[in-house]
Amino acid sequence: MGDYNQLMARGWESKSIEAQQEDAATRTTPRKPRLSREEAARLRERENLRLSLQNIVQQLDRSQNARRRAMLEQAKAELERRIEELLK
Numbered sequence: 842m843g844d845y846n847q848l849m850a851r852g853w854e855s856k857s858i859e860a861q862q863e864d865a866a867t868r869t870t871p872r873k874p875r876l877s878r879e880e881a882a883r884l885r886e887r888e889n890l891r892l893s894l895q896n897i898v899q900q901l902d903r904s905q906n907a908r909r910r911a912m913l914e915q916a917k918a919e920l921e922r923r924i925e926e927l928l929k
Contacts, residue, residue: 887927894920 876884897917904910 890920890924
């Protein structure tokens with residue numbers, strides 16, 4: 842019978858945790874202002890460019906081929922230019 846009581850106790854404990862999690866989820870948190878479609882698109886584009894730039898930098902760190910490095914440097918400069926343009 843002791844095993845049964847332990848199982849019940851654990852069941853009640855889980856319910857309490859679930860209730861606490863639900864309470865935490867329903868608390869009001871400061872909301873971010875909604876972005877317009879244009880602002881959201883610019884944000885997505887900037888993030889995509891940033892990730893691409895990060896990828897290029899990683900490839901540059903690993904690359905030993907002079908031609909490939911030159912190509913990656915050009916791509917990096919173009920991405921940096923485009924990111925700068927989006928920040929204006």
